[in-house]
Amino acid sequence: MRKWIPYIFILPTFVIISIFIYYPALNSFYLSFFKVSPFGNRKKFVWLDNYLELFSDDRFIRAFSFTIIFTIVTVVVSIFIAFFVALLLNQKVPGVRVFRTLIFAPYAVSTAVAGALWGFMLNPVVGHVNYMMKMLFGIQVNWITTIPYAAYAVIIAAIWKTLPFNIIFYIAGLQSIPDELVEAAKLDGANIWTRTWKLIFPLLSPITYYLVIMSIISAMFQSFAIIDVMTRGGPGDYTTNMIYRVYLDGFRFSNTGRASAESIILFLIMIVVTFVYFKFGRKNVHYQ
Amino acid sequence: MKKSTRKFINTVLIEIALIIFSIFMFAPIFLAFTMSIQPPEFVFAYPPKIFPQGINIENYSQALKIVPFLRMMWNSLIVAFFITIGKMITGILAGYAYANFKFKGDSLTFGLIFATLYIPAEILLIIPLFQIISKLEWVNTYQAMIIPFTASATNVFLFQQHFKTIPKDFEDAARIDGATPMQYLIKIVLPLSRPVIGGAAIINFTYAWNMYLWPMIVAMKDDMKTVQVAINMIMNAESSNNWGIIMAATMIALLPTLLLFFLLQDLFVKSLVGTGLKG
Numbered sequence: 105m106r107k108w109i110p111y112i113f114i115l116p117t118f119v120i121i122s123i124f125i126y127y128p129a130l131n132s133f134y135l136s137f138f139k140v141s142p143f144g145n146r147k148k149f150v151w152l153d154n155y156l157e158l159f160s161d162d163r164f165i166r167a168f169s170f171t172i173i174f175t176i177v178t179v180v181v182s183i184f185i186a187f188f189v190a191l192l193l194n195q196k197v198p199g200v201r202v203f204r205t206l207i208f209a210p211y212a213v214s215t216a217v218a219g220a221l222w223g224f225m226l227n228p229v230v231g232h233v234n235y236m237m238k239m240l241f242g243i244q245v246n247w248i249t250t251i252p253y254a255a256y257a258v259i260i261a262a263i264w265k266t267l268p269f270n271i272i273f274y275i276a277g278l279q280s281i282p283d284e285l286v287e288a289a290k291l292d293g294a295n296i297w298t299r300t301w302k303l304i305f306p307l308l309s310p311i312t313y314y315l316v317i318m319s320i321i322s323a324m325f326q327s328f329a330i331i332d333v334m335t336r337g338g339p340g341d342y343t344t345n346m347i348y349r350v351y352l353d354g355f356r357f358s359n360t361g362r363a364s365a366e367s368i369i370l371f372l373i374m375i376v377v378t379f380v381y382f383k384f385g386r387k388n389v390h391y392q
Numbered sequence: 393m394k395k396s397t398r399k400f401i402n403t404v405l406i407e408i409a410l411i412i413f414s415i416f417m418f419a420p421i422f423l424a425f426t427m428s429i430q431p432p433e434f435v436f437a438y439p440p441k442i443f444p445q446g447i448n449i450e451n452y453s454q455a456l457k458i459v460p461f462l463r464m465m466w467n468s469l470i471v472a473f474f475i476t477i478g479k480m481i482t483g484i485l486a487g488y489a490y491a492n493f494k495f496k497g498d499s500l501t502f503g504l505i506f507a508t509l510y511i512p513a514e515i516l517l518i519i520p521l522f523q524i525i526s527k528l529e530w531v532n533t534y535q536a537m538i539i540p541f542t543a544s545a546t547n548v549f550l551f552q553q554h555f556k557t558i559p560k561d562f563e564d565a566a567r568i569d570g571a572t573p574m575q576y577l578i579k580i581v582l583p584l585s586r587p588v589i590g591g592a593a594i595i596n597f598t599y600a601w602n603m604y605l606w607p608m609i610v611a612m613k614d615d616m617k618t619v620q621v622a623i624n625m626i627m628n629a630e631s632s633n634n635w636g637i638i639m640a641a642t643m644i645a646l647l648p649t650l651l652l653f654f655l656l657q658d659l660f661v662k663s664l665v666g667t668g669l670k671g
Contacts (some may be wrong), residue, residue, distance in 0.1 A: 109573050113489035114501060116482040120543035121505065125513045128520035135520065192410055203410045204658060206418040212653035212660075213421070214602030214648050216620040220627065220642045221420040224427065230635045232423055236437050265415065269664070276665040303485050317510065325515040333624055347515060347605075353608060354519045363519050368579040370516060378510050 108383065128190050129371065136365040147361075154365035164366070165339055167349040170255070172352035174345055175323040177259055182266045182319055183312065189267075190274030191300065204275075215326050219333030222261035254343050261330045266322050270315050277311040278304070317381050324370070346370050423648070427639040428452070435636040451640035458629050458637070459622050461613055461644060467611070468601055468618040471537045475600035476593055483592070486543075487551025488577055492563060504649045511546040514606040525610055536610040537618070541600070547592060550666075554607025555581060591663020594656060598649050619645040 136154055138147040158164045193204055210218065226247035237243055247257040281304065292364050305312075328347050331337060333382050337344035337352070344352070346366060354363030426441060431448040434441055455461060489495075490502055513521065521540060521638060530536035566576040582589070607618040617625070624640040653660055 106573070107495070110489035110495040110498070111484040113493075114505075117486040117543040117548055118501070119599075120482060120540070121508055121545075123524070124521065124540035125508050125517065126504075127510060128513070128517045128524060129511075131523070132517065189410075189413055192406050195403075197405050197406050197410070199407070200410075203414050205654070206414040208661070209421060209650065209655065211664075212649040214604065214620050214649070216602070216604045216623050217642055217646045219479065220623050220638065221424050223627075224424060224635055224639060224642075225420050227635065229633075230427070230436060230440055232419070232440050232442075232531060247451060264417070264420070272661050272664055276661075321510060325512045327622070328515060330616055332604075333627065350512035350519065351605065351609075354522075355592060360519060360523075367516060367519055370667040371511075374510060374516070378519075 122197050132364045132367055132371075136368045137362060138361050140360040150361070154361045155369075157362070158365055158369070162181075164349065166341060167344050167346050168369075170343065171324060171345040171347075173325070174259060174262070175320055176253070177329075178262045178266065178323040179316060179319040180369070181259075182263045182270055183315055186267055186270030186315070187274050187305070187308075187312075190271050190278055191304075193271065193275055194278040208268045208272060210265055211272070213265070215265055215329035216333050218261050218265040219330040221260075222257065222264065222330075223334045226257050226260075248335055249339050251339060254339055258327070258331055258334055258343050260325050261334060262323060265326075265330070266319055269322075270319065273311050273315055274308065277308045281307055313381065317377065320377055321374075324373070407472075421650070424639045424642055427642045429636055429640075430636055431463055432636065435634065448636075451634075451636040452644070453639060454634075454637045455626060455641040455644065458640075459617075459625050461619070461641070463615050464617050464619050465621045465644070467534075467616060468620070470534055471603075471607070471618060472597050472600035474538045475541050476596040478538065479547045479596050480589065481545050482543040483547025483551050484577075484582070486548040487553075488573075488581065490548070490552040491555035492573070494495060505545050505548055507545075509549070514541060514603060518605060518609055521606070522609060530611055532579070532613050532616045533610075534616075537603075537607050541603075547596070550588070550592055551585075554585055558584055586668070587659075588663070591659055591666060594652060594660060595663055598652070601649055 117257055135147075137151060139150050139153070140147045189207065193200060193207070197275060213221070225231050228234050228244060228246050231247075234244055234247075237245065245253050247253045285307075286299060286303070289303050294303070324345070327345065328351070331343055331345060331348055332351075335343045337348045347370065350363050350366045350370070353359045355365060423440075423442065426444045427435070428451055429444050429447050429449065430441065430451075431446045432450070434445045437445075486505070490498060511517075525531055525536045525540075528536075562580055564577060566580055571579065602620060603618070604620045608621045608624075611617045611621070614625075623638075623641055623645055626638055
């Protein structure tokens with residue numbers, strides 16, 4: 105009897121992930137080789153046609169490159185600012201607890217709400233950002249509806265949303281660095297620049313690697329809500345990223361085969377990212 | 393320069409940087425709140441107001457009229473609550489199995505679970521998931537929004553890591569006393585894990601409450617939609633662009649998790665780091 109107990113305990117998890125992750129993932133792979141009629145009642149095996157069509161389609165190429173640019177900018181800027189702000193928040197200055205509460209607050213906000221809030225902030229009529237820009241630089245921008253500002257708008261919202269998570273982790277990391285280590289470096293004559301980049305940043309590299317992968321996931325997938333609420337992928341398809349493309353092709357245009365092929369490509373990107381993360385990332389990480 | 397003067401200047405600079413950054417992070421939430429209770433004559437005021445020029449709950453009642461908001465709150469609550477319960481139960485059971493038992497296939501099955509760690513199924517797999525849900529005839533139901541997400545690698549991994557820190561002696565003592573593994577789990581392991589369970593619960597709840605794409609796809613009828621989706625509906629319905637109403641709707645959607653966060657900030661931060669770093 106006792107022999108069976110662990111299997112019974114892992115069974116619920118297995119049933120759920122088999123039916124709702126493994127099976128759909130494999131099914132998606134399978135469907136990506138078919139042309140499926142809009143109501144799903146007929147399908148025809150077309151070998152790699154869906155993929156080949158994608159790579160000769162400008163809309164997909166644009167979605168692909170927007171995803172890459174959006175992800176790289178969001179991740180790099182967010183990680184960099186987070187590290188810097190965490191350094192400040194880790195200082196013993198008056199009011200630091202209040203600052204933390206205010207700065208962490210967007211963590212509790214959903215991506216859809218983040219989109220709505222920044223849609224409001226960047227609105228040309230009622231938004232405060234435009235008013236400030238007019239006051240400071242004398243310019244007015246239609247953020248949501250013009251190229252390239254629409255891209256800046258969704259990137260700002262995405263960075264704002266991911267920052268608290270990244271800052272929280274960096275602060276936790278900073279607190280785990282022993283004071284003596286930093287003091288010793290000070291005595292050795294290392295200035296603040298050297299201490300920060302040659303000592304503290306390398307010590308926090310496990311956290312940075314973790315945050316990079318989490319931020320990539322969030323930029324590639326969670327950003328859907330921000331884009332849908334703020335720009336609907338527009339103007340035109342300028343801010344349409346890959347997951348938005350999957351949604352449009354799958355649910356607006358009922359092109360299941362094509363949408364499946366797109367999600368498989370997204371899937372492959374994720375597998376490559378995870379593989380690189382585990383193979384090379386962890387090796388180069390400095391562990392205490 | 394004297395050391396104390398330099399220290400003072402440093403502190404002032406840090407304060408200024410933190411104030412500016414705090415404003416950047418919190419201003420959108422605060423200004424949205426201002427807009428949501430702004431009397432109508434100030435909604436389109438130029439320059440835009442930073443503070444409310446009076447208290448007006450008209451925007452909120454308007455927002456509640458445009459979409460069935462209370463019903464959608466209820467939907468969000470049901471969905472988030474049951475996803476949380478489901479993830480915790482499956483995570484605790486599987487985590488317990490991997491932490492306290494050696495069995496044939498344990499590392500293989502653990503690997504299969506672990507491989508799904510970075511797959512956001514509710515976003516990446518919408519196409520095939522929707523086909524399954526249609527076949528089950530679950531479109532427009534709570535179970536479509538709940539059941540697919542009642543297990544996650546993160547929870548299994550979190551509980552496995554935590555249960556491993558409980559001394560083996562406890563288990564041996566319980567066994568000698570004749571306790572079954574289930575009794576040991578419920579009477580000893582779970583009470584010792586209260587902080588981790590609490591932390592995992594609020595993080596799972598926040599995640600589920602904030603889901604957007606999947607509920608938008610499977611809930612087609614208005615009375616099955618969730619609060620997150622309602623924001624988008626109001627933005628579409630409010631063609632007059634009355635931002636007072638749109639921001640009132642946004643405030644309703646963000647208040648539950650924001651309040652939870654303000655009340656339990658330390659627990660949030662601690663469990664986020666505790667769960668994340670090991671992932």
